[in-house]
Amino acid sequence: MDFDLSAEQRDLAAAAADFLGAGADLAAVRAALDDIETPLPVPPGRKGLVESGFATITVPEASGGGGGTVLDLAVVAEQAGRVLAGPSLVGYARAAELLSGDQARLAALADGSLAVAVHDGGPVLDAVGADQFLARVGDDIVIAAGTVSPRAAIDASRGLADVALGDAEVVLSDAAERWRRAEQVGRVVLAAEGLGAAARAVELGVAYAKERHAFGRPIGSYQAVKHALVDAYVEVEQLRSLVWWAAWTAEEEPAALPLASAAAKAAAASALERAAETLIQVHGGIGFTWEHDAHLYWRRAKVDRLLLGDEAGALDEVARIALGDLPGAERAGAER
Amino acid sequence: MDFDLSAEQRDLAAAAADFLGAGADLAAVRAALDDIETPLPVPPGRKGLVESGFATITVPEASGGGGGTVLDLAVVAEQAGRVLAGPSLVGYARAAELLSGDQARLAALADGSLAVAVHDGGPVLDAVGADQFLARVGDDIVIAAGTVSPRAAIDASRGLADVALGDAEVVLSDAAERWRRAEQVGRVVLAAEGLGAAARAVELGVAYAKERHAFGRPIGSYQAVKHALVDAYVEVEQLRSLVWWAAWTAEEEPAALPLASAAAKAAAASALERAAETLIQVHGGIGFTWEHDAHLYWRRAKVDRLLLGDEAGALDEVARIALGDLPGAERAGAER
């Protein structure tokens, strides 16, 4: 057993951190919140993200992608989550799964000419800036243009909008299982972005707790502050393990993906909410000002927890799988 | 509005505290835990409790009772809860309601010749030491002798046992509403006992936190300990308000009793569990020894939370009433 990132994956993370650190911009995320009527995509944006190659890591090399694993993408997604980059890598992850085998569209995805989002029936993640939408009709996977109606955002970096689909073309028939898998992979990548955001929120809270003084000593020396940060940190580290494991199952043990992705999704919802709320609370007054970044992480938490099913739904799935009502527990249930 | 105990009720509480302080005995509660095969009732026991008059406060004076209110009984029950007295006042409270109008049996209850418990179908509270059992059959209230099968106790002061009923005599027909009311009154008295136990657990924790030192200062000066005790205390004070209110509704606003009793029951389950767990945690190692009293409160918490319906059931009822699915929200819902 070797449950750790490889040296290549650590290099990938560093490269992603460099790119996203330069390209993403919390000020732009904040500014976009005021931009109700005509929301703009936040940096680095589709173009930059696709050109960097990070967005389409999981697209086969033959189609111009990176030929990497979901775990590779999760490693990048963690870095994207740290800086609240937009658009989400979830859409790319799902599209790469859904279009698997469709060389032309995959190539278009990888060269940026296809700006696609996935439509689940409700609000569409990164609809803003997308011109084609993948959707499920019966057991078919279809693609269609759509009319995008943006709405006031909680988290402006998520590009959420209502979308009315136009005429649809079938991409693949009888593809219910693929749709489910793509959704599960999407959950893993969403959880990886949540991991990055939560980890960053804890870091910001820790840094402030070291520097800010009250009653003659740093506030981080008080148990109330210290223990709140520790609880958030512990939850983040548990989440990290679940995200890595879930991402790994996508290629290496697909039968465990349903359980692992639901577990990672549920853990991410809770860890990011706790981390963001702790970040605000540790900062006191300054933490709930518009100009501070804390609420941007809080906004991300409040939105992400509801995407691709909510926490209660994910927990229900975990329980059903673990109790044998649903398949997908092969490894988790096995004492080895 | 005057939301406070009366001077008479404060005197009653003081008298109950005197009587129970002298009569109850935590050492006996602990010893009874070892007494698996033939469990003995714990002090002060049915006889003492009935002779004191506290048990039958709510029985009319004409039948030899105290002619008091459910609130009066709740005031006594809080004191009983503090010292984990047995038997519970819940059985007396329910019996007084169920037998209302049955002069002979009420008199027997008040003079101690009727040792009754209430049978809800599952484990029977204070079955140990009871010789008659009130039960509901269809819409009738019946009374019967029973065969008592004691089992290993979590909380030996609760006298729990399985009971097989013998031939039953109908006490009152068409009495579903009365049965429900008696159950609700029972919940209030149970919550009052929980209030006393929880308040006492917090006091014991606070006292120890003042006295025990670590790293050169009292452990109660550390925020982790202090805040845990504060959270338990705040919950106890909220519970106190709910118990008083719920007890008051029994006579003064019966339409609100279903909501108020369910709310008090739910709050008691949670407050006592938190208080008892905090008590153990604050004490560190000594807190989980057999000889320390902490686990006696913990045992009470673990049992009481399940009696007369569990916390989830009570919360469900509260929600249904507040949302209008069930009657009983008249006052709570009214802005005055």
Next chain:
Amino acid sequence: MDFDDTPDEAAWRAEVRAFLADHKDELGARTGRRDLDDETSRRRQALLYDAGYVGVTWPVEAGGRGGTPMQQAIVDQEMARAAIPGLINLIGIGMCGPTVIGHGSQDQKDRYLKRLLRADDVWCQLFSEPASGSDLAALRTRAVQDEQGDWHITGQKVWTTLAHLADYGILLTRTDPDVAKHRGLTMFVVDLKAPGVSVRPLRQMTGGAEFNEVFFDDVVIPDSERLGEVGEGWRVALTTLMSERLTLGGGGGDIGMNVERVAEHVGGRIGALPPDRQALVRQDFGRAYVATLGMRYTGYRLLTALSKGSLPGPEASAGKLAGTRAALELADLAVRLLGDDAVYGAGPDSARPDSAGPDETATWQLLQAGLPGMAIAGGTNEVLRNIIGERVLGLPPEPRADKGMTFRELAAAGA
């Protein structure tokens, strides 16, 4: 114990209710906004004051009615019942006024109190600073007395509710940095329109800006506007803070969230959910509802104690602790029940005074976004727990790192 009104209370309630019904349009019933328009809000408060319904518990000589806390609570209940927006000068009445009553000169009382109750003047409270939040006594705003006896104020305050509308404020300053931090403070009444005062709205995470930063650049205050003795500012501030906690935590009102409104919202939405989800919602709602009831009845106990002559003690802090928790749970549930809409925001405009008012989604989203601030304003949960732990439960305080140090030494140490 009796939750019903006494005959006197009932008569009072009837009178109040009738008055509010007669003037419901003037009082803005059901418009839901307090600070829609400064002038309107002031007029509403004056109307209520002239009728005898503002400052009910204040002494007659302070411009009040000399009434009971219960009478005041009945006014509050009836205003809530009639959905009349809160008074614009809530902070003045709840915190500044009691401080002037407790520590001001007769001249100050005569000049300020009645006008405050009528909202002829709006007041604010200038305590917190960027570098002193929970540790209020570490404040840096300096007041230096000149030869004429006037005080010159330089510094910055923050989190000042209503400063952008206020005429006056109570201002806590440091007059002596060379003694322990609590001992070198002095309180003043400051004219917010005086030269050198500038107010900058501070936008919150909700998008709204109910708070402000207030800058003092050599603002001159005559010595006659001092509240209490020089160096006694901390004692004066304690009067304010005690009143604040009561305003935030007590009396049985809901904190930040009206539970009946949530019940209505839940009731309207729950039926559309699958049965499993309904069960989960009932658990969450039931728990939050029990918490709200507990808070409400605990508030009634406090109110009863006040009516019987108790002073507002640290127990009131428990109400804010419990209430914040309950409000968070209710807001969370309310937002989740929005279904697909739950991921959409209020938009920052909804929180602005000139907004037409929020729609349903915005209502719950704004509440949700406002609650993290509520857990901080008026004392963080941590500070409140310390207060209850030490002053109610009698647990020992933490050793003080700043014990025996002067403010100047502390500041030099970077604290």
Next chain:
Amino acid sequence: MDFDDTPDEAAWRAEVRAFLADHKDELGARTGRRDLDDETSRRRQALLYDAGYVGVTWPVEAGGRGGTPMQQAIVDQEMARAAIPGLINLIGIGMCGPTVIGHGSQDQKDRYLKRLLRADDVWCQLFSEPASGSDLAALRTRAVQDEQGDWHITGQKVWTTLAHLADYGILLTRTDPDVAKHRGLTMFVVDLKAPGVSVRPLRQMTGGAEFNEVFFDDVVIPDSERLGEVGEGWRVALTTLMSERLTLGGGGGDIGMNVERVAEHVGGRIGALPPDRQALVRQDFGRAYVATLGMRYTGYRLLTALSKGSLPGPEASAGKLAGTRAALELADLAVRLLGDDAVYGAGPDSARPDSAGPDETATWQLLQAGLPGMAIAGGTNEVLRNIIGERVLGLPPEPRADKGMTFRELAAAGA
């Protein structure tokens, strides 16, 4: 990343598995009790040791195999899989042995280590005292050296697991009260059968008595049994504590509660509940199951790090924190699912070594009653949070009230 065994690991696993299968009766597979009988337990450990499966990671010269943490983990996994009771000398192997290896003389190593691994001698750890729990360095047990160089021990230890069966223990004592509390400590190996040692079982709230009080009444220890230098006992103890945390918190094993066993229990009971209740149970179980998976995979990360040569750091404490929480939730759920039986107890007898073993109700009730202790033993949650906050996150420590004081001064101050 790879969760599969390497070929070497797979071969090792197969070997271990085959051995355990061949000896399953001797090893007490599926009897579920470790300390049913002292002699049997010792024999089982010796059998495993002789086969090379005890002390896998210990150096060869210490009687071990010089193997990898992964090999040890595979042995642990296979033993769990075959439901073979844990080793009687777990504390000796996990805590005492590493301390002797790190600080003992060659003579001590030769005399003790191999016998410890074979359970020829059972060991215990004598650190905690009634007046020093979390604040371990405040211990009072005195060691005074006589003219011959022998040490005379007087004092009391508590929470000593296995002391009633143990042959030896590592004993932390105070040799100099006139220096700061951490500096006056010295560690010894003590013979539990020596004159003056008395052991009294300490009954826990479960009814069982896995812990003991140990009294020392002028017990003589030769200086050759000292571990490390005089006054260096704290440094020696840190070796023990670091090993302890790893034993309690790491490696991906479940803490106190086997989640698959809970799943089986839940699966067997849930169908009898109304659908609403099933939904609530799935929420609770799902949450606890996610927590357990998180803990398990975090343990695997730790194990991987150890395999790559990292030392066990304070991160391991996070595993105990998270695991305790998950175990509490699982136990609570398991008990509640007992329905009517949930109010009945295990009975204290079920926890006794001579019991026939608990029934289903007793199983869960005993676990529930044991968990509050688990949150305290091996470091309270509060202490673990301090460790992670300060040593992992780098947050500043609290000011120390006992700084600069000698132990004698501290003791006089009542601390």
